[in-house]
Amino acid sequence: MPNQNLRRDEAATRSALITTHSYDVSLDVRQAADPEVAGYPSRSVINFSAGEPGSSTFLDFIGSEVHSVILNGKELAVEDVVEGSRIRLDKLQAENQVTVTGTALYSTSGEGMHRFFDPADGQCYLYTQYEPADARRVFANFEQPDLKAEFTFHVTAPSAWQVSSNGIEARRTLLTGNPDTSRWDFAPTKAISTYITTVLAGPYFRAEDSWSGTFDDGTRLEVPLALYCRASMAASFDPEALFTLTKNGLDFFNELFDFPYPWGKYEQAFVPEYNLGAMENPGLVTFTESYVFTSRAADSQYQARANTLLHEMAHMWFGDLVTMQWWDDLWLKESFADYMGTLGVDRTTDWPTAWVNFANNRKAWAYVQDQLPTTHPIVADIPDLEAAKQNFDGITYAKGASVLKQLVAYVGFEAFVAGSRQYFKDHAYGNTTLADLLAALSAASGRDLADWARQWLQTSGISTLTSEIEEHNGVLGTVAIIQDAEDPTTGRQEPRPHRLRIGLYEQDNDGALVRTDSVETDISGARTVVAGLAGKARPALMLVNDDDLSYAKVRLDPRSEATARASLSALRDPMARALCWTALWDSARDAVTPSNLYVEAVQRFGPAETGIGVLLNVLGNASTAIERYVPEAGRAAVRQGFLSVAADELQRAARGSDQQLAWARTVAAGSRFDGSRLDLLRGILDGSTVIAGLSVDAELRWNLWHALAANGKATAAELDGELARDNTAAGKSGHATALAARPDTAVKEAAWQEAVHGTSLSNQLLSATIGGFNTGPAPLLRGFIDRYFEFLEEVWAGRSIEIAGRIVRGLYPAGQDLDGGSPETHPVIVRTDDWLAGHPEAPRALRRIVIEQRSHLLRALKAQALTANPPSAAP
Numbered sequence: 003m004p005n006q007n008l009r010r011d012e013a014a015t016r017s018a019l020i021t022t023h024s025y026d027v028s029l030d031v032r033q034a035a036d037p038e039v040a041g042y043p044s045r046s047v048i049n050f051s052a053g054e055p056g057s058s059t060f061l062d063f064i065g066s067e068v069h070s071v072i073l074n075g076k077e078l079a080v081e082d083v084v085e086g087s088r089i090r091l092d093k094l095q096a097e098n099q100v101t102v103t104g105t106a107l108y109s110t111s112g113e114g115m116h117r118f119f120d121p122a123d124g125q126c127y128l129y130t131q132y133e134p135a136d137a138r139r140v141f142a143n144f145e146q147p148d149l150k151a152e153f154t155f156h157v158t159a160p161s162a163w164q165v166s167s168n169g170i171e172a173r174r175t176l177l178t179g180n181p182d183t184s185r186w187d188f189a190p191t192k193a194i195s196t197y198i199t200t201v202l203a204g205p206y207f208r209a210e211d212s213w214s215g216t217f218d219d220g221t222r223l224e225v226p227l228a229l230y231c232r233a234s235m236a237a238s239f240d241p242e243a244l245f246t247l248t249k250n251g252l253d254f255f256n257e258l259f260d261f262p263y264p265w266g267k268y269e270q271a272f273v274p275e276y277n278l279g280a281m282e283n284p285g286l287v288t289f290t291e292s293y294v295f296t297s298r299a300a301d302s303q304y305q306a307r308a309n310t311l312l313h314e315m316a317h318m319w320f321g322d323l324v325t326m327q328w329w330d331d332l333w334l335k336e337s338f339a340d341y342m343g344t345l346g347v348d349r350t351t352d353w354p355t356a357w358v359n360f361a362n363n364r365k366a367w368a369y370v371q372d373q374l375p376t377t378h379p380i381v382a383d384i385p386d387l388e389a390a391k392q393n394f395d396g397i398t399y400a401k402g403a404s405v406l407k408q409l410v411a412y413v414g415f416e417a418f419v420a421g422s423r424q425y426f427k428d429h430a431y432g433n434t435t436l437a438d439l440l441a442a443l444s445a446a447s448g449r450d451l452a453d454w455a456r457q458w459l460q461t462s463g464i465s466t467l468t469s470e471i472e473e474h475n476g477v478l479g480t481v482a483i484i485q486d487a488e489d490p491t492t493g494r495q496e497p498r499p500h501r502l503r504i505g506l507y508e509q510d511n512d513g514a515l516v517r518t519d520s521v522e523t524d525i526s527g528a529r530t531v532v533a534g535l536a537g538k539a540r541p542a543l544m545l546v547n548d549d550d551l552s553y554a555k556v557r558l559d560p561r562s563e564a565t566a567r568a569s570l571s572a573l574r575d576p577m578a579r580a581l582c583w584t585a586l587w588d589s590a591r592d593a594v595t596p597s598n599l600y601v602e603a604v605q606r607f608g609p610a611e612t613g614i615g616v617l618l619n620v621l622g623n624a625s626t627a628i629e630r631y632v633p634e635a636g637r638a639a640v641r642q643g644f645l646s647v648a649a650d651e652l653q654r655a656a657r658g659s660d661q662q663l664a665w666a667r668t669v670a671a672g673s674r675f676d677g678s679r680l681d682l683l684r685g686i687l688d689g690s691t692v693i694a695g696l697s698v699d700a701e702l703r704w705n706l707w708h709a710l711a712a713n714g715k716a717t718a719a720e721l722d723g724e725l726a727r728d729n730t731a732a733g734k735s736g737h738a739t740a741l742a743a744r745p746d747t748a749v750k751e752a753a754w755q756e757a758v759h760g761t762s763l764s765n766q767l768l769s770a771t772i773g774g775f776n777t778g779p780a781p782l783l784r785g786f787i788d789r790y791f792e793f794l795e796e797v798w799a800g801r802s803i804e805i806a807g808r809i810v811r812g813l814y815p816a817g818q819d820l821d822g823g824s825p826e827t828h829p830v831i832v833r834t835d836d837w838l839a840g841h842p843e844a845p846r847a848l849r850r851i852v853i854e855q856r857s858h859l860l861r862a863l864k865a866q867a868l869t870a871n872p873p874s875a876a877p
Contacts, residue, residue: 005086006064007845008135009386010328013146016059020094020144022151023049024190027141030158031203032183034108034117035126041066042115044106046142048151052094061089061102062138062145064114068104075099089142102142110764111805112277114139115201118764120274121729122234127204129273129288131281134329134390137196148327148433150193157186157201164206164230168199168285170266191284192264193431195325200283202271206230209241213249213268215256223262225252230271231294234730238296244270247308250350251315255342258419259319261426268318270311274731275766277804278394279310282317282339289314296732297701300660302615305353312350313343319426327433329390333380333459334439336394337402340364341410344403355576359615361550362580364400366619369555369588371396372464374857376850377490380405380459381436388847391803404553405458411501411551412454413447421446454499461496463489467547468557469504470529473540481535483525483546485554499526505548505578506541507565515565515572520548542569545578555588556581563589567603571610580616587623590631591861593868597631598640600624605647614660621648621668629675631865634819638676645672649679657695666696670705674712674743674777683709700728704736711740712777718744735770738763742774750775750782757809758793765804772812780817787815787830791837798848807851814855816862820870825863831856 026047033039044065052059064087071078073091083090091100108117108128113136118127130140138145155167161176161184169188177183191199211227227248231239248268256263265284276290293307320342321335344364348356371377380402384390410418421443429438436459440451465487472479481504487497506519518541521534543565546556558566566582573579590600604624611617628641648668655662673679683706685691686698696702707724710716718741725737742753753775757768776783790813798806818830825831834856838849 005088007386007388008062008146010330010384013148013328016144017146017148019053019057019059020149021051021053022144022149023051024152024154025049025141025143026154026156027199028156028158029106029115029140029201031115031128032158032160034128034203035160037119041105041107043103044141045101045103047099047101048143049097049099050144050151051097055094055096057094058090058092059094059144060085060091061100061142062087062135063089063102063104063142064136064139065104065106068102068142070101070103072101073098087138104142106140109139110275111802112275112765113802113804116273116275118274118731120232120234121731121734125205125233127206127232127274128202129204129271130199130201131277131288132197132199133278133281133394134197135387137199140201143196145196147195147197147325147329150195150325150431150433152190152193153199154190155188155199155201157188157203158183159186159203160184163204164202164208166202166228166230166269166271166286168194168265168283170226170285189266194284194322198281198283198322200281200286200288202230202273202286202288205233206271207233207236207239209239209245211241211245211249213252215253215262217256217260217262221262223256225263226267226269228267228269230269230273231291232272232274235272235291235294235296238294239272240295243304244311247311247351248315251312251346254346254350255315255319259426260423261319261323261430263318264323264430265318268315270314275764277765280314282314282321282335284318284322287314291731296730297699298663298697300614300618300663302359302613302618302660305347305351305355305359305615308351308353309343309347309356309359311343312346313339316342316346323426323431324429325433327435329384329387329393330382331435332382332384332390332393333398333402334434334436336398337380337406340399340403341406355613355615357550358576358580358613360403361577362584362613362616362619365404365550365553366584366587367396368400368404368553369396369464370591372401372462373490374854375490376854376857377462379462381455385846388803388845391807392847392850401464401553408458408501408552409443409451409454413443413449413451417447418443457496457498461489461498462491463487463496465498465500465554466557467500467502467525467554469544469546469559469562471540471544471559476540478535478538478540481532481544483523483530483532485525485528485530495528497527499524500547500552500554502546503548503551504532504535505543505545506538507543507545507573507578508539508541509569509572513569513572514574515543515569515578516574517548517578543573543582545581547581549577550581556585557589557594558582558585563595567599570603570607576613576616579611580613583616583620587620590627590865593861593864596869596872597627597865598636598869600627601632601640601644605644609647609651609654614664617661618664621664625668625671627865628672630862631869633866633870634821635870641672641676642678645669645676645679648672649682652693652696658697659695662693662696663702666693666702667705670702670709673709677713677715680710680713680715684715700730700733700736703728704733704740707736707740708743708774708777711774712743712745714745716740716744731766735766738767738770739774739777742771743777745779745782747782750786754786754789754813757813758797765808768805768808769812772808776812776817778817780819783815783817786813787818787833790815791833794837794848794852795841795844798845803847806848810848810851811855814852814859816855816859818859820863820866825860825867828859828863831860831863834859 028045030043165186167188209229272291280289316339320338326334425442468484470482589595590597652665
């Protein structure tokens with residue numbers, strides 16, 4: 003519908019006119035388990051005031067039908083007031099009550115009320131997901147973050163189900179004459195935004211516990227805890243570990259923020275086909291059920307889960323208690339939660355590598371996003387909801403968190419905490435902008451943060467730091483840091499201030515590379531001379547941004563790069579090693595050094611990498627380098643060498659270790675494009691080849707089947723047989739991917755038709771099908787290039803933004819190799835440019851996805867060109 007995309011100016015006009023007080027929402031999902039029933043009754047009773055009596059405003063509702071609208075006791079003609087997804091309200095009084103009844107629709111896209119049928123037992127599960135604006139798919143409301151209100155939910159559902167919402171359950175009543183159906187009534191919430199309300203319903207497994215804490219003033223807080231997952235996954239659930247993380251987190255954040263947890267209960271649900279990692283609904287946080295590990299998981303996956311859990315817990319204060327006024331300031335919650343999640347893991351768990359993984363994973367995500375032509379300031383310009391949907395990206399999360407880490411160093415941790423505490427006290431249950439936070443932090447630290455905010459929060463792009471070294475007979479002379487800080491959106495240089503540590507590393511008597519000295523320095527502008535280095539011995543490795551204090555890419559100087567490529571595993575410090583890995587990867591991605599050199603580094607030093615999170619990351623990078631950045635002419639040879647090392651390490655790794663699992667996944671993934679080890683894969687599957695200690699569970703089995711199918715060595719009957727063995731949600735996804743991966747024209751055509759024109763695939767199965775479709779061979783996919791550009795506007799107009807985004811992003815013809823000419827004249831680049839030039843009025847969010855996919859392809863083509871014709875001075 004054309005009016006679903008709420009504009010910022012419309013939201014501002016509405017919030018200037020009205021103040022919302024309370025919602026009373028009733029939902030009836032008793033028939034949800036019948037797949038023939040598409041929707042459910044929804045009723046909203048909203049109390050609000052209007053600053054201008056006699057004025058007009060509108061409600062938001064996206065459903066199949068509005069049955070009635072009653073405003074201040076008068077029933078309005080539905081056909082007169084319902085306009086697409088909006089319900090017009092005229093002749094407002096000073097105080098108003100509106101009641102809207104309608105039929106809302108169950109979703110398979112993860113937007114609104116998502117309905118899922120468990121293939122393992124046929125049970126029906128419901129949960130809601132709203133951010134940024136999908137509560138209107140479930141009940142009529144004023145859908146914008148600054149119109150907060152108290153919410154009371156009532157849910158009618160099968161009596162045998164678990165039902166939960168934001169508020170504490172107040173009572174549960176069997177319906178008269180129908181003991182199989184009950185009504186759950188939940189206590190009113192405190193004031194919250196529509197997008198963080200939630201409902202959960204279904205035969206979920208539930209575990210219970212509680213947390214209590216005592217504050218300095220003697221106040222004692224008791225918080226009921228609960229965990230949910232699907233019944234068929236209960237055997238793999240680990241509530242004790244999750245409750246321990248939860249209690250430690252509540253201890254930490256209640257003390258840190260000095261504001262008692264405000265939402266009464268703290269429940270966490272792990273739900274199927276979730277579009278996000280998690281969502282911070284107060285009182286009932288929802289997570290992707292991929293965090294319920296039904297197959298063998300590496301330690302880094304458990305750490306990542308802990309990070310997400312603590313990220314969402316931080317949102318109870320940053321985001322829920324105090325909420326951004328509009329989506330421009332999305333970073334006010336997401337950047338803080340991303341920083342706090344890592345801080346929480348570092349402070350409350352036994353994992354010593356929280357900040358190493360942050361540097362290696364989260365910041366790497368930000369670095370990629372910040373080099374796209376669509377990058378944006380951390381404080382972004384968000385004119386409408388479609389733009390808001392696209393802004394849940396590496397800038398808002400990881401770059402923002404990186405910059406906050408720098409801010410903490412700049413103002414001091416104690417001042418940062420003091421400012422945060424005052425911020426909560428001043429704005430509890432309200433909405434804020436950047437100015438409100440800066441005022442609190444400036445007052446606490448005594449520093450004027452306006453210039454810092456301008457340089458770091460209101461500019462785009464990433465600085466690249468290079469050391470300029472003078473050396474005389476092995477002794478350092480002048481050392482300067484050169485800062486290249488071009489903003490990709492403007493082309494202007496935006497040099498920023500950085501606080502850096504420069505580490506000097508030499509080999510000790512045992513051959514280990516150890517830090518022998520370091521200096522801390524502030525840099526600004528295009529060139530900064532570093533004091534304190536002149537006269538020191540020239541080190542084997544000079545690491546700019548040692549300890550990862552700042553947000554910047556680093557180019558190793560020639561001698562340091564040679565040391566890293568010769569002796570990376572000799573670096574004993576895991577952070578220093580991770581930073582060197584990142585520098586080598588950035589150099590390959592940026593077409594500064596040939597991409598095959600990165601693969602060689604992974605082959606040489608990957609087997610010695612002890613950090614499983616880093617190892618999984620560099621193995622994934624190596625696979626990307628091979629399939630995207632190495633030119634086609636040399637790809638098979640590079641892939642063969644890499645897979646030979648991976649296969650050897652699979653046999654050599656310690657039995658049952660995370661490293662063994664990492665190498666097994668790498669062999670399976672690489673074999674999708676290489677048929678030389680299919681007998682090994684088949685042997686692992688049928689048990690004729692046993693690798694001691696390797697857990698050949700469902701996830702690994704589907705990875706192996708994917709590789710076999712991509713090589714034409716798995717039949718549909720075999721894949722159906724594996725699905726019968728693993729008839730789970732994950733199994734259905736693995737099956738869909740493997741089926742679509744088969745190298746057959748008819749198979750690719752069927753997958754295309756189902757993804758683009760079909761409507762039966764859920765969000766998860768759509769992504770699985772697209773993933774299989776994109777598993778080559780390239781000649782089979784070339785015929786779809788023109789068809790991709792022909793369907794774009796039709797798909798965007800006809801599908802929800804979540805589903806349309808998956809299709810547009812996933813089916814972009816990015817796997818096309820450089821075949822003569824230059825990257826800029828590549829046929830897909832030219833075709834993309836023609837479409838963009840010919841569709842200037844296409845929706846901004848659609849254009850953004852296409853522009854970003856073009857940028858990723860162009861980067862790959864440039865890396866291929868550099869690798870095919872490397873500079874003579876390459877290490």
